[in-house]
Amino acid sequence: MEGADTRTPRWTEPPSDDEDLAMQSDWIAIAPVPRSPPTVADATAPPTFQESQFDVILRRQRRRGTDDMKRTTVPSRFLNLSNAFEFSGWGSTVKTKLDLAAEEAGRERVQRLKDQKILGQFTASALAGNAVLGSVFYALPAVVGVASIYSPISLFCATVVLFLWRPIMEELGSALPITGAPYSYILNVSSKSFAIVGASLLVLDYLATSIVSAATASSYLAGEVTLPFPAFVGTIIVMAIFTLVSLSGIKESARLALAVLSLHIFSMAALIIASFVHWGRTGNAQISENWHTYAAPSVSSAARQIFDGFCLGMLGLTGFECTPAYIARIKPGRLPAVLRNLHIPAIILNSLIMVLVMSAVPLQEVLVAPNVLSLLAERTAGRWLRVWLVVDAIIVLCGGVLTGILSACELFVQLADDRVLPSVFTKAMPVTGSAYVSVISFVSFGGFVYATTGASLSIMSKMFSLVWLTVMTLFPLALLSLKFSRERLPRIPQTPLSVVLLTLAIAATVFGGNIAIDPSTIGYSAAYFVVVFALFAITQEKTTILQVLYWTYDRYPCLHRFRYTAGLGKKIVGVVAHMKRRPVCVLVKSDEIHHIFELILYVSRNEETSNVKIVHFADEEKGVPSELEANSRIVDEAFPRITVDLMVVHSTFNPETVAALAHQLGVPTSLMFMSCPGPDFPYSVADLGTRIVTR
Incomplete structure (x- = not known):
């Protein structure tokens, strides 16, 4: 670089002429310390800060002028542009205070975050519960098709294995109670590229949740009555209705979801009671006939049927992954209860109802019936219960549509805050507060995906199976990364590493099992994943x-x-x-140069910006760290494509002041980066809204 010939050997005294000393005094924030000759003991020790060549860097910056660009001898890659196109200017040092308007905005933001925690354990359970407990309508027929008489065993094993996921999701939710999970989990414990992979999978998962639920509801209705239009038109109508419901706001949507879930639980209870009464009246003749007729000829064949049913039976838990997507709206400490409320009923419904089906209906009829549960209802109680079950199926599956839409909206808003999507996705309706651009965009893209499959429920279900399993794999992967790179982050509980590894192994096994059952599933999943990931990659880069x-x-x-x-x-x-001028902030507590360098390196690799502000909230008692200004200028020298400014804010570090600074600078708090807090840190990551990027 220019001025390199002015460097002096590392161990020699820098020039001390009057001109150079005057230049140094203009830049160095600390008073020079008299130097004493090194002793024999420290002759091999590295130089102190005062003996370093920082003054050489300052002289070069001074002679170039503060408005000059950082130069390089490497020619520009562009024929008609100089290196000024890619290289940034020198950073500056600013000492400031928060203005009154910013402080008020900061207090309002923090209060708004507190006010949005409106979902208790039952309303939060209802949003995902309609998808989880409604999946019984489409999971049972799929499992019977491969597991036959062993379906109850397969479904029981599939639902019980979720006990491995629950502590993982609870630990992640405790450490990072922020929206958009597991995308937001990965973003805080790994790279942004990996997080975008997770976001792409989540979008497909939410799409499949909504479309499969809507299409299954339409097919249930078409199986009972003659519709004046094709079944795919019914799917479109359902999606349109629940688009309007989503625009009414999450609080109203949660109340509607709770009402729908309550009806579904009541309907399932009526079906179970009627089936037990029928079983007691008719005895074991039907279940015995099914067992003897369809029992596998060998132990290995039975084991294979149980395993295939186990792999498909995991789909009976779809919707479980949606809960962390809106965790920021759940009241503190309620996530474990929400997961429990979803898990225990899923075990009972999937396993018990499958046993009741075997006890009342010949298996050959089950294999060809379009609506298995409505067939069970008619056999055990008559036509009236069948009609009731069909109505319940349509309503609760429509609730699954709502789950997918609301989860996707939370993700889109988070992606917009992280500058992956345009900021227009954060625009909300004035009365309901619903992110209408996110809702409309998601439903429109869902319509495009559904149309490209030829309005095929079969293809959507195949894509759903592998996408859902991959999304569930993201949770143990995120926790594994958190344990390795963010171990200091406070959280409860602490899941044993063996449980995390076992969960990953089971997820991989089920993934392979689903591909073995139907290899075409990976083709559909991969094709749509590539499309969504390419869209996100374009907007990110x-x-x-x-x-x-x-x-x-x-x-x-x-x-x-x-x-x-x-x-x-x-x-x-x-x-x-x-685009490159849009700033991001790096929050630092100390003046350790390796730590500052690591933070800036993360920005250079993950964010599209040439403007980084190192922010230090100055404590009145401790003051500004002595070497912070000097080290920020060294880092500014080390990154030619980034202007590194130092901003010293004379205020106390807390969620209100962080939000106030974000308002004053026009930088989202999600683009304020910090190191991992320790167990003594007084605030939650969710309270600050910042991103953790280093250990």
Whole structure:
């Protein structure tokens, strides 16, 4: 770099002429300390800060001028642009106080976060519960098709294994009670690229939850009455209705979901009671006939049927993964109760009802029946209960549609705050507070996916199976990463590592089992995953794509002269410059240079910005760390493509002041980065809204 010839050997005294000393005094924030000759004991020790070559860096910066760009001898990759296009200017040091408007905005944000925790254990359970407990309508027929008479065993094993996931999800929710999980979990414990992979899977999962629920509700209705329109039109109508419900706001949606879930539980209780009465009246003749007729010829065949049923039976728990998506709206400490409320009924419904089906209905009729539970209802109590069950199925499956839409909206808002999606996705309706752009975008994309499958419920279900299993695998992966890279983060409970590894092994086994049952499932899942991931990758790497576009444009001079593309290059440069100027903040407590370097390195690898502000909240008692300004300038020198500013805020560090600074700078708190807090840290990560990026 320019000025490199002014460097002196590391162990020699820097120049001490009057001009250089004057330059140093303009930049160095600490008073010079008299140097004493090194002793024999410390002759091999590294130099102290006062003996370092920091003054050489400061002289180079001073001589260049504060408005000069960081220069390099490497030629620009662009034919008609200098390195100024890619290289940033020098950073500055600012000491400031929060203005009154910002402080008020900070207090309002913190209060708003407290006020949004409106969901108790039952309303929170209802939002995901309609998907979890409603899956009995489409999971049971799939399991019977492969497990035959052993279906109750398969379903019991599949639902019980969720006991491994519950402590994992509780620990993650305790450590990071923020929306958009497991995307937000991965974002705080790993790289942003990995988090976007998780976000892509989540979008597909929420899409499949909504579309499969709507399509199954439509097919249930079509199986009972003759519709004046095709079944796929019914699916579209259901999606449209619950789009309007979603726009009414999450609190009202949760109340509606609770009413729907209550009806479903009451209906299932009536079916169970009627089936037990019928079983007691008719005896064991039917279940005995089913067993002797369809029993496997060997132990190995029976084991294979049970295993295949176990793999498909895991789909009876779909919707469970949606709960952490809106955890920020659940009252503190209620997540374990919510997970319990979803899990225990799922075990009872899936396993017990399958036994009751075997006790009342010949298996050959079960294998061809479009609506298994309505068939059971008619056999045990008559036509009236069958009609009741069909109505219940339609209503509760529609509740699953609501679960998918609301979970996706929480994810989209989080992605917009992280600048993966445009900020328009955070726009809310003035009365209900619903993120209407997210709702409409999600439903529209769901319609596109459903149309490209030919409105096929079979294809959507196949995609659903592997996507759901992959999403469930993200939870143990996120916890494994958290234990390794964010071990200091306070949380309760602490899941044993052996449980996490066992959960990963089971997830991989079930994933492979589903592919073995139907290899086409991986093709559908992979195709749609590539599409969604490509969309997110494009929105995340906007400036890189624009630079590639300009690089291509730059190499064809004819485009510069063509009427419609003559000014394209200038427009691209302007857009890139605007995007790169959007700042992010790095919150630091100390002046340790390796820690500051690690934070800036994370920004350079994961965020599209050339403007980083190192923020230190100055304590009146301790003051500013002595080497913070010097080290920030060294880091500024080390990252030519980033302008590193130091901002010293004379205020106490707490959620209100962090939110106030975010308002004052126009930076979302999710783009304020910090190191992992320890057990003595007085605030929750959710209270601050910041992102944890280092140990």
